[in-house]
Amino acid sequence: MSRAAVQTAAKRALDTARIKRDFPVFDNNPGLVFLDSAASSQKPAVVIDGVAEFYRTDYANVHRGVYRLSARSSDRYEGARETVRRFLNAASADEIVFVRGATEAINLVAYSWGTTFLKPGDEVLITELEHHANIVPWQLIRERTGLKLVVAPLDASGGLDLAAFEARLSSRTKLVAVTQLANATGAMLPVETIARLAHKHGAKVLVDGCQAAPRLPVDVRTLDCDFYVFSGHKIYGPTGIGVLYAKAAILESMPPWQGGGDMIEQVTFEKTTFQKPPHRFEAGTPDISGAIGLAMALDYVETLGRDAISAHEEELTGYGVDTLSRLPGIRLVPAGQRRLGILSVDVQGAHPHDLATVLDQHHVAVRAGHHCAQPLMDRLGLAGTTRASLGIYNDARDIDALAAALTAAQKLFA
Amino acid sequence: MDARELYQDIILDHGRHPRNFHALTQATNLAHGHNPLCGDRVTVYLELDGDRIKDVSFDGRGCAISTASASLMTEVLKGKTLAEADALFKGFHAEVTGKPVPVLPDTLAEDMERLAPLEGVRAYPTRVKCATLAWHAFEAALKNGADGTTAATVKTE
Numbered sequence: 001m002s003r004a005a006v007q008t009a010a011k012r013a014l015d016t017a018r019i020k021r022d023f024p025v026f027d028n029n030p031g032l033v034f035l036d037s038a039a040s041s042q043k044p045a046v047v048i049d050g051v052a053e054f055y056r057t058d059y060a061n062v063h064r065g066v067y068r069l070s071a072r073s074s075d076r077y078e079g080a081r082e083t084v085r086r087f088l089n090a091a092s093a094d095e096i097v098f099v100r101g102a103t104e105a106i107n108l109v110a111y112s113w114g115t116t117f118l119k120p121g122d123e124v125l126i127t128e129l130e131h132h133a134n135i136v137p138w139q140l141i142r143e144r145t146g147l148k149l150v151v152a153p154l155d156a157s158g159g160l161d162l163a164a165f166e167a168r169l170s171s172r173t174k175l176v177a178v179t180q181l182a183n184a185t186g187a188m189l190p191v192e193t194i195a196r197l198a199h200k201h202g203a204k205v206l207v208d209g210c211q212a213a214p215r216l217p218v219d220v221r222t223l224d225c226d227f228y229v230f231s232g233h234k235i236y237g238p239t240g241i242g243v244l245y246a247k248a249a250i251l252e253s254m255p256p257w258q259g260g261g262d263m264i265e266q267v268t269f270e271k272t273t274f275q276k277p278p279h280r281f282e283a284g285t286p287d288i289s290g291a292i293g294l295a296m297a298l299d300y301v302e303t304l305g306r307d308a309i310s311a312h313e314e315e316l317t318g319y320g321v322d323t324l325s326r327l328p329g330i331r332l333v334p335a336g337q338r339r340l341g342i343l344s345v346d347v348q349g350a351h352p353h354d355l356a357t358v359l360d361q362h363h364v365a366v367r368a369g370h371h372c373a374q375p376l377m378d379r380l381g382l383a384g385t386t387r388a389s390l391g392i393y394n395d396a397r398d399i400d401a402l403a404a405a406l407t408a409a410q411k412l413f414a
Numbered sequence: 415m416d417a418r419e420l421y422q423d424i425i426l427d428h429g430r431h432p433r434n435f436h437a438l439t440q441a442t443n444l445a446h447g448h449n450p451l452c453g454d455r456v457t458v459y460l461e462l463d464g465d466r467i468k469d470v471s472f473d474g475r476g477c478a479i480s481t482a483s484a485s486l487m488t489e490v491l492k493g494k495t496l497a498e499a500d501a502l503f504k505g506f507h508a509e510v511t512g513k514p515v516p517v518l519p520d521t522l523a524e525d526m527e528r529l530a531p532l533e534g535v536r537a538y539p540t541r542v543k544c545a546t547l548a549w550h551a552f553e554a555a556l557k558n559g560a561d562g563t564t565a566a567t568v569k570t571e
Contacts, residue, residue, distance in 0.1 A: 351477035353452050354421070354429075357541060361417040369452045383453045383475055412421055413429075413478065 014304060014312040016395040022300075023393055024048065033364040033401045038183055038211055038342055038371075038389030040233045043297075047237060050296040051289050062288055063262055063279070077288050080295035081278070087298045088228060088245050089219040095251060097278040098291050101242035102210045103133040105229035106177070108244055108281060109206060110137035112257040114175070120146025122174040125203070127152045127160050128379050129182035129189065132372040134208050138177070148172075154379060159336020160189050166197055173203040180212035184373040184387065186317070186342030187335035188212075195224050204250070210234055214391070215313045215341045217306040220245055232290065236392070237297030241290030244281070251277035258283040301392075309392055313341045316390050320399045327403060329410055333385050344371075344385040347406065350413040352384040358412060359386075362405035420534040420541075421478065424486075429478030434471040434488035445558050447474075447551030449543055454480050458551040465496045470552075477544055483532055484548030490525040496556065498522060502529075503549050510545050512536045 020026045022044040025034070034042060060070040062077045078093070085093040099105045114137075118124070124138045124147050138149050150168050155161035160178075169176075176198040180191045195205045206227035209218060213230040220228050227250075232241040246254075256263055256274050260283035265273040274280045301309065320343045324332055333344040347355055352368035359366055369384040370377045377384060388402050438444075438459035447456040456474035460467060470491045472484045491499050501518050506529050508515040518526060535545045 349430075353454075353477040353541070353544065354479065357420065357538060358417045374453070377453070409417075412417060413426065 013315065014308055014392055016312075016393055019304070020393045022046070026393070029363075031363045033362075033398045033405075035388035035390065035394065035398060035402060036365050036367050037214070037391035037394075038234070038387065039367050040239070041214065041236050041391050042393065043238070044236055044300050046300050047293050047296045051238060051293040054289055054292050059289070061285055073288060076292050077286070080291040083295035083298050084243055084245075087218070087302070088243075089221055090245055091221065092248055094276070094278055095245055095248050097244040097246070097251070097281045098286055099229075099242045099244050099281075100240055100287070101231040101233070102208060102229040103231075103242075105227075105242055105244035106133055106206070106208070107137045107140075108257050109227055109229075109246070110141045112254045112281070113204075113250070114138070114141045114147070115144055116253075116255055118145040118147045118174055121148065121172060122146070123148045123150045123170070123172045124175045124177060125150045125152060125165075125168055125173050125198075126177050127165070127179070127189070128154050128376055129160065129185070129187055130177075130179055130373065130376075131183050131208065131210070132374070134177050134179060134206075135375065147174075151375075155336070157336050158185060158334030158380075159187050159338070160194075162190065162193065165194065169197060169201045169203065171201060173198065173201050175204050175206060177206040177208070179208040179210075181210075181215065181340055181342070182335070182373070182376070183211050183342070184371040184376050184385065185333050185335040185344050186211075186339040186389075188338040188340055191225065192223055199224070211341065214301070214309075216310045226250055232294040232297065235294075235297055236300060237294040238287075238290045241287050241294045243294075246277075248277070251281075254281075256280050256283065260284040262286070304392060310340075312392065313390055316394060316396065316399065317341055317343070319396055320388070320390070320402075323399050323403050324406075327406060327410075330406060333380060333382070341390045342387060343389070344387045345406070346382055346385055347410060350409060352386045354413060355386045355406070355409050358409040359402070359405045362401065362408065364402055364405045366402070420538060422531045422534065424531045425478060425482040425534075428482035428485040432472075432481050432485035434485065434492075435473055436471050437473055438469060438471045440469070442560050443555040443558055444560060445551045445554035447547045447554070449476075449480070449547050451543070452477070454544070454547060456480065456484055456548050456551050458484070458548060458555050460552070460555050462496075467491050467494050467496070467499060472548060472551075476547065479532070479535060479541055479544040480547045483545045486529055486532065487548050487552065490528050491552070494525075499552070502526070503553065506532075506549060507546060509533050510535050510542055 023042045025042045058072045060073040062074040081093045081096045084096045152165035153161050181188050191207050198205045204226040207225045209230040214235040228245040233239040263280050263283040329348040331346045356368035367387045441459040442462045443460040454476035459471045461469040470488045505518050532545050535541045
């Protein structure tokens with residue numbers, strides 16, 4: 001985003017005081033400085049109450065009942081799918097599969113697409129910035145497929161080394177699986193460029209949008225990725241629901257990965273034929289209220305405005321970087337040329353878990369440890385970091401509280 | 415609860431300047447402890463003479479709580495019999511997890527007193543495993559020989 005565009009967007013900046021009132025957790029925990037949205041965000045009342053209201057008024061199983069209540073429930077469930085389609089600007093709601101979360105989405109791609117199409121010697125290219133959820137599934141299907149996991153390194157600034165990434169692409173590369181925004185450091189990856197380069201070599205592209213989707217406008221068609229995954233609970237929605245987007249032709253080519261009800265066309269004891277996507281991949285009764293709650297969260301986010309949210313996150317990230325950089329003995333873990341929404345720090349002489357305990361005494365909730373990115377921590381030479389992550393309810397005062405608590409902790413451990 | 419109640423001076427001191435913080439070349443037993451949650455690692459070395467702990471030391475990396483706990487542990491375990499060490503572990507474990515503390519021999523009262531500053535972790539359930547990591551490694555070391563590579567990563571409950 002250009003500087004002018006940031007300024008324009010910042011003018012429509014979020015009214016964080018009003019937004020905070022939308023989240024009952026802040027009423028019930030006075031003084032809470034919540035800086036752990038990257039792990040899981042808090043939930044607005046529209047989602048909490050909306051899910052309860054759904055159970056009170058329209059709930060029944062989906063796609064089964066002939067009665068009107070079930071039809072209504074099905075409509076709302078499929079309506080949620082349409083909301084997600086719009087949110088990602090996918091071409092069709094049939095490209096949206098509801099899953100438990102991004103972890104399950106990546107596992108679905110690995111087990112269904114991966115074990116079908118990957119042959120011995122084929123390469124899956126990831127980066128050093130990945131979350132375990134985008135490392136372990138590929139390792140799990142490695143023995144079954146003979147795939148080779150190739151890792152693109154960081155550059156000195158903590159961003160992806162794009163030249164080194166490009167050098168690892170070849171005709172053997174069948175899939176490039178990358179995060180859009182690294183959960184441990186906040187480094188943003190140039191996913192559009194990555195997708196273009198990968199496609200030049202005939203590779204498919206999977207983008208882990210867990211941290212990006214809550215913070216940036218996402219358009220899967222502009223991005224031209226083949227798969228996009230995100231979790232509902234990190235975008236102000238319920239736990240237990242997430243999204244796999246995949247291009248229609250690719251989903252169509254993929255076999256089911258779990259069998260059961262709702263995903264079949266016809267079953268005999270000899271043979272079963274399967275539904276078309278997305279229902280082929282939704283065996284059993286889905287998380288109906290989760291999907292509906294997610295749609296409510298996405299609507300809430302849209303109402304605030306995704307440009308306004310990204311401008312807010314950008315502004316607050318900048319303020320955080322400035323504030324924390326001024327504190328002696330505290331080093332921001334490098335995050336490349338562009339950082340968004342996540343501030344990971346290494347404090348001289350203080351262990352992240354000790355820091356997090358002391359910060360908690362100051363009502364500052366942060367995450368401490370390896371952030372499910374142990375290979376990245378090893379690469380950075382850190383046992384772990386103390387990570388503050390931002391959401392739509394955070395403001396400059398939260399950053400100030402973080403800085404004050406860090407200073408108090410430093411004093412204790414000095 | 416105030417942070418200072420958890421991070422008492424004795425803990426901060428042992429966290430910054432751990433005692434017996436080195437490998438033991440003449441170790442008869444050793445084990446590696448690992449807390450997968452935070453990545454903390456500790457290796458506990460023992461030199462046993464019959465059923466007596468002639469020497470004990472540790473190294474590794476960890477938070478102030480786990481480092482201080484390991485340091486204090488080595489101080490109280492040195493010279494103890496295995497039965498006394500076991501009683502201390504049971505007593506300490508009960509103290510930090512808030513479970514009923516078994517009756518210990520009077521001769522161990524002073525050692526329990528030495529470990530008392532760590533009792534503050536009771537109020538921090540997520541930090542109890544920091545305080546018990548070295549003790550679990552000690553227990554594993556007793557089962558191992560001097561070849562620590564056969565040691566399983568200790569559990570941290």
